[in-house]
Amino acid sequence: MIGWFRRRAAYRALIEADAKALIEQLGEQAYAEARERQHFPPVGDDDANRPEHHWERVKEAIRRNEAGR
Numbered sequence: 001m002i003g004w005f006r007r008r009a010a011y012r013a014l015i016e017a018d019a020k021a022l023i024e025q026l027g028e029q030a031y032a033e034a035r036e037r038q039h040f041p042p043v044g045d046d047d048a049n050r051p052e053h054h055w056e057r058v059k060e061a062i063r064r065n066e067a068g069r
Contacts, residue, residue: 019061034059
């Protein structure tokens with residue numbers, strides 16, 4: 001059970017890191033980029049190896065971040 005919590009925490013950290021990276025790189029366009037990746041996942045780079053629904057969760061993390069500004 002503890003292993004599940006650790007994996008989940010690591011996955012949440014990955015989501016937040018991807019959201020932060022997109023915000024730093026693209027600013028206001030970060031949400032649109034996450035939405036694009038949600039519908040057309042990257043192929044052939046480091047971002048291509050993300051779990052199913054990852055970019056949907058990143059998109060929501062960006063939305064929450066922008067709402068908190």
